[in-house]
Amino acid sequence: MNRLLINIAASVFPFLKNDLRREDWVAKMLASIPKGESLMDAVAGECKYKKCCSHLKYISQDFGKYNGSGDNLGLQTGAWNVSKIDIISDIEKIPLPKGSLDNILCTEVLEHIPHPDLAIKELSRLLKKDGRLILTAPFCSSTHMSPYFYCTGFSVNWYKEVLGKNGLKTVEMSANGNFFDFVSQELARLPLIVKKYSSLGILSLILYVVLVPVILLCSLCSYLIRATEKQLCFGWHVLAEKEK
Numbered sequence: 001m002n003r004l005l006i007n008i009a010a011s012v013f014p015f016l017k018n019d020l021r022r023e024d025w026v027a028k029m030l031a032s033i034p035k036g037e038s039l040m041d042a043v044a045g046e047c048k049y050k051k052c053c054s055h056l057k058y059i060s061q062d063f064g065k066y067n068g069s070g071d072n073l074g075l076q077t078g079a080w081n082v083s084k085i086d087i088i089s090d091i092e093k094i095p096l097p098k099g100s101l102d103n104i105l106c107t108e109v110l111e112h113i114p115h116p117d118l119a120i121k122e123l124s125r126l127l128k129k130d131g132r133l134i135l136t137a138p139f140c141s142s143t144h145m146s147p148y149f150y151c152t153g154f155s156v157n158w159y160k161e162v163l164g165k166n167g168l169k170t171v172e173m174s175a176n177g178n179f180f181d182f183v184s185q186e187l188a189r190l191p192l193i194v195k196k197y198s199s200l201g202i203l204s205l206i207l208y209v210v211l212v213p214v215i216l217l218c219s220l221c222s223y224l225i226r227a228t229e230k231q232l233c234f235g236w237h238v239l240a241e242k243e244k
Contacts, residue, residue, distance in 0.1 A: 013215065014177070014222050015184040018234045021176050022136055025237045026107055027052050029134045037102035042123060043091055043109040046081055056103070061087040061094055066148055074143030091119045094126060101126045103134065110137040111151045117162050124166040127242040133168060135238040139175075140182060156236060163240050172239040179228035184218040187211050
């Protein structure tokens, strides 16, 4: 589904803009970086944001083990090409000098790392003073890219605690979606989960009929009720700066 169709559908079902909101925020952050500065894309995967970095000295890093099918549990991408990665390494031990980078991008990565706090420590080590970390991760998520899936998500309190302990000052933090958007997404997945884990195909069809009105009601609540992202949302978009 292209961007225009998603935007049209999202006017009725706002949860459909989950990915677009994140992509637009990341693109905005990347566009704001001065020309010629360095940026490392940490665990870049297929380097989806490289197209936004033509004005920067772009370096990609990844651990290079995920192949698209994983262990076949949960959600998988099906295909995954890391052949264009510049640095193959563990995110906790990236072979670059201390304070060598102006910017680091780390998007939808932390849930795939056994020790995400140590990853933040390493990214902080690599940043120059006043360097920027552009960071996104789920607040809540289901199993995906298994076996490289370790955390379901990260709260505002986690960012405040871990970023602060590693010399990073939070400049901006914004929510992607809200409680009702998240619930709508999971309700929409219900028939797919039934189909994936059972042979009750007819139940999947019945669920589609039953759930559409409920999802519409949740979508209405999403527009009418404020501040529910504090309870639950897709994830947080964080911009942090290295203080020392």
